[in-house]
Amino acid sequence: MAVSVKRGAPRTEASELPIAPMIDVVFLLLVYFMVSSSIQKQEADIGFSLPAVVKTSEPVSFPDEQVIEIDAEGRAWVNGYAYDDPEEASYLKLAQMLSRYREGAQASQSSARVTIAPSDSTPHQMVVRVMDACQLAGLESVSFAVE
Known part of the structure; x- marks a missing residue:
């Protein structure tokens, strides 16, 4: 038995992948995951309250005064921490710290002294x-110490 093979003309039969069923499957998976997922609140939607200043009935122990030491270069030191650069026109960081000190003293019902x-x-x-930084912070009780 002999098998005859035709030579010459190439096969025109193309092997194609059926795309329509694949699109249907992907669409069904997309719908499934959308339906089965749960909607979560975003962080911006969560309500919360920030802590506020609470007035106490009795005074809390608070430092009586802050001592601002000024060295020969003009740098202001409070509790071992240097504030601002002497080359700047004003001591803004020192004024901010003193303002927080004054607010804390008011909250604890004590006087803020420098x-x-x-x-x-x-x-x-x-x-x-x-002295200008103390005035910016709203401090009224300022005194001087001499060596």
Whole structure:
């Protein structure tokens, strides 16, 4: 038995992948996952309240005063931390810290007092800047210490 093979003309039969059923399956999977997923609230939708200042009936222990030391270069030090650069026109960071100190003293029903302790070689301009920072912070009880 002999098998005859035709040579010459190439096969025109194309092997194609059926796309229509694949699109149907993908669409069904998409619908399934959309229906089965749960909707979660975003963080912006969650309501919360921030803590506020609470007035107490009795005074809380709070530092009686803050001592601002000014070195010879004009840098202001409070509790071992230097505030602002002496080259700047004003002590804004010091004023912000003193303002928070004043608010904390008011919340604890105590008085906010500041003592300025310049060194012997501190320029007077730097002492005036510290006094301006105290005024910006709204402090009324400011005193001076001498060595």
